[in-house]
Amino acid sequence: MVNMVKKLLLLSVFFSSLMFGGFQSALKKQKFLSPEEAFQVEAVQQGEQIVTTLTMADKIHIYKETIKFMAKGDKEIVLKPELSKAEELDGEMVYKGVLTIAIPTEKITSQISGDYTFSVEFQGCSDAGLCYSPIIKSYQFKGKELGVWEKIAKLSKEGNASKIVDVLINESSIFVLFLFFIFGLLLSLTPCIFPMIPILSSIIVSQQGAEEKASMGKAFFISFIYVLAMAMTYTIVGLVAGLVGADLQAAMQNPWVLTTFAGVFVALALSLFGYYEIGLPASIQSKLSKASDNAQGKGILGTAIMGALSALIVGPCTAAPISGAVLFISHTGDALLGGAALFVMSMGMGMPLLLVGLGAGKFMPRPGGWMTRVSQSFGVMMLALAIFMLSRILSEGTTMMLWALLFIGTAIYMGVFENKQGEGAMKLLRVLAMVFLLYGASLFIGALSGANSMLRPFEKFTSATVSTSSAAVVTEEKSSHLGYSVARLQAEIAASDKPVVVDFGKDSCTACKELEEITFPDPAVQEQLKHFTFIKVDLTANTDDDKAMLKEYGLFGTPNIIFFDKNNNYLPEKSLTGFVPPEQFAVHLKETI
Template sequence: MKHFLLVLLTVFSFSQSFSQIQPVKWTTEVEKISDKEYNLVFKADIEDHWHLYSQVLPEGGALPTEFLFDSIAQTTDYRRVGKVLESESITEFDKVFQMDLTFFDNEATFTQKIELLNPEVTTITSEIYYQACDDARCIFESEIVNFSLDGSEVTAPVANVDERSKELSEKLQLNVTGWDNYEKEEYKEKSNLGIFILGFLGGLIALLTPCVFPMIPLTVSFFTKSASNSQKGLANAMMYGVFILVIYVLLSLPFHFLDSLNPEILNTISTNVWLNIIFFVILAFFAFSFFGYYEITLPASWGNKMDSASNVGGIIGIFFMALTLAIVSFSCTGPILGSLLAGSLTSDGGAMQLTLGMSGFGLALALPFTLFAMFPKWLNALPKSGGWLNTTKVVLGFLELAMAFKFLSNADLVKHWGLLKREVFIGIWIVLGIGLLLYLLGKIKFPHDSPIKKLSFGRISFAVLVGAFVIYLIPGLSNTEHANLKLLSGFPPPMFYSVYEQDSDCPLGLDCYKDLEEGVAVAKAENKPIMLDFTGWACVNCRKMEEQVWSKDNIYQVLSEEYIIISLYVDDRKELEENEQFQFLKQNGSVKNIKTIGDKWATLQTLNFQNNSQPYYVLLNHDMELLNHPIGNTPNADTYYNWLVKGVENYKK
């Protein structure tokens, strides 16, 4: 079986109600080619927003879809002609698994050609193994389907499992009690306020650049002195600020058009490996522009035309004045807007997040022109333009370069080049941090820097913050418990993408058990409650929970000291020992063959908890009584910690 890498997702995931789901429904058809040849057609009806994966996938991604046929029947009753063919698929960058994967949306058709060896055969049975995922969860399922070669109605065979299968099936029934004691918690989706605030902060930073800051007193003075009265001047200045906001919002509208054509197109574009490389090149190019080695400007003719149009007067003239500001300040605002664009498109919000970010950016740029027009005496309090403006640009250049390597890291992770392992990435950030520190202390100079006679308090203070940040990064180079830089979660490559070999097969080096009976026995011996961790090797959100939530000090302590963790991998395709394989009789009368470790644990989860999505966590005592309501993906660490602590309290009662 394939070995599946543990892949981290740095996107937000939201909780859902936890019940058994069936996003893929299978039907069958038979196409007769001749008296001996037939096409067996598997048809999958896939729910919206879910992906069913192809039969051929790269290592480290989702589980491929598999079609299994009885090996004995293939030697006596029929033979397969060629491989299972599949309908037209989609190959795109999958934001869940962070790599290019082939999958199907809405529907899929698979066709297997067979040749009959025994003309008396009228029914052929096949078993389908598949994984399906949406943006927040995955399910791993198997299903037995039947084909009628003579057109008669296929009747499911009468279930008749042997005594050994019945006995092993009964062991899967945990008889969990305590369901009425707890209510499920609903988790609210996070708002997009964060991206608006980031855009606003970006606009404030843009105000402190040489392209924008000197324009504030000049523009405000123009409006207040050129108008026939102060009220009209104030109204013109306010209109100018409104138009600045409108212009930046308008820049995001084309992305809404793309989003309406295909809701996933923005994510498809932004998560493409080559686009990540392009972002890296662009941001690096912007960074060296901020360092002062060259200027990035839009064509001068654009500014001249807008400046001429601004002489028209009235509202139209004010609009073109605002547009002129946007054009002539591009050399400073462009890099910040580029970072905002890249950050918005590589998140889950798409065009709406981009609009919110642009709105925040435009509002931050527009506010000073309005406020200073309302209170012109404030202009006297503004610091004079000088070398500090160029210092701001250079600092932004270092930040742009650091962000550029984040996008190169994304591409490296997808292609598994091994160029930017976690420690290498952190090392580059440390080098950039030291460079910024030396610059702030006056040890490094760039082309447009003014001579530094004395270090200012602000410069020294910022240098101290940068130095502290560099010190914080240093443990990230080690292979110790301090290497998980939680404040930077999502920026460096994941912990497993390391230059060091990872020995433990349990998350974060915690003690865990992969067998239910063994784990329960240890829990009884140590008098500790049990946490069932239904997980998967190809479950990205499972890794996210382990690396970003379990790694919190308080949660890690509770898990390591208070609980016996039993991790059950529902997608483990390792075959059980022959004497452990059995047939499980479903409630609908059909039979499921339990051949692999994953078959066993997936069936146990569905049977006892009516749930088949991962991650899924259950707290139990030794009598299989619930200690708290089961939960799934819970990115809020405080919520997860309180859930764990409540389970311990209930166990001690």
């Protein structure tokens, strides 16, 4: 009996092993290939074509309708080459074996400038029933060599300082200097340069001789000294910022500094109104005149000082070209090329100011009643500049009240209430004075009502009443932007399960306000921001933590917008510096998702 049981056990073990072995063999037969084994992809340039070869393993196929070709450089395009005839499988058109597609490079280079990324996307399945996830393969190709003007046109639209650094490193010194001169010309067309025009014009007016009209040569010389001082200041600031990491321009936004120089502009305005004269002592004027062959040297020192102060106080907002030069200096230590780039860029920015000097001697009216009016007009501009500077440290309501007083005072100065008969231009001047009066009164009433918008002074009367709780929410939201540190910022980024946008700004930054009022509220931008976590960091206080955050991400000044993917990885190639128009920012967000 015992022997019989042993035999049965042995037989059961034998049959079990046979059955298990057969099952394992069946499993081996059903083993599926990995995507890399199933599909071999190659894309190479052969002459004037990019030849893509898709090689499929045995019993593997690709669906014709899933095959897509794309190229991406300064823009993204979809390519639609002709494909060979496919075969039918279960009602679908598929390819098996080897598929070769040739695409002429001209179809790409005619639409994309410079280097580009070529991508092929497809989806395939095994005949046994397994369908693979969509596969995308990308390849880098050299594009058509850009010409000088094509490179400049491309970089002029670039908002990423790091990419401008790449140009500085890889291009010749001559091209770099020429590029930055063009950048300067482009920056001269932005609103940031406009405040310098009345400053320079008032200097030219104040230095004209009392008996004769200013010569073109003298006016141009004054402008040249002003622009040269401005350029030297930018160069020094850029070199210091790049070599030691100091942000001198941020230091010049200190309330005491702004208040002091606002007072200087007020004093200059009163001088232009004729209440007193500002000038160097006679002994110093005599020495300066003696040191120069002509009278042009008389106001060199004051003109140079005003040019330097204008660069620091009312100069252009931080933009990508400036940040690019500063980053280049800090990364490479090549202060010579970086400083020269900043200098030629500043001279480019000063071109409109030199044109002011050229035209001043020719078009300025001769001494007399008109000259007095011109001086008074520049005086008003000086007061406007003082308010503009103080707006960086005063509340919006207080700033609005100062603008109201300026417009009302200007209207009274223009004789809006005087009963004088006039014809032609005088009547138009009275109309302008009345407009100033009405607008100033509107701002005055708006400021008293608690309005903050220069464009909508009656917003408190036309919109629903804001409750105390709502105002508290606004105050709380404002305060939530303050007090950031590297640790706090990184913690909030890590807590997000979406890509992150971080906006670095401050109250004294004009471009930051433009982003808040123009770009961020745009409907297209808001739609794209739904896919991101948006973090706003206020750097107005310029604390050690604020400086540490800028240093952590290699940034200089504001505004700067940086990006992180959903895995919290920093994307420096996506960073933006300076003001970005809404449509451009919306596209940038879409490409970053």
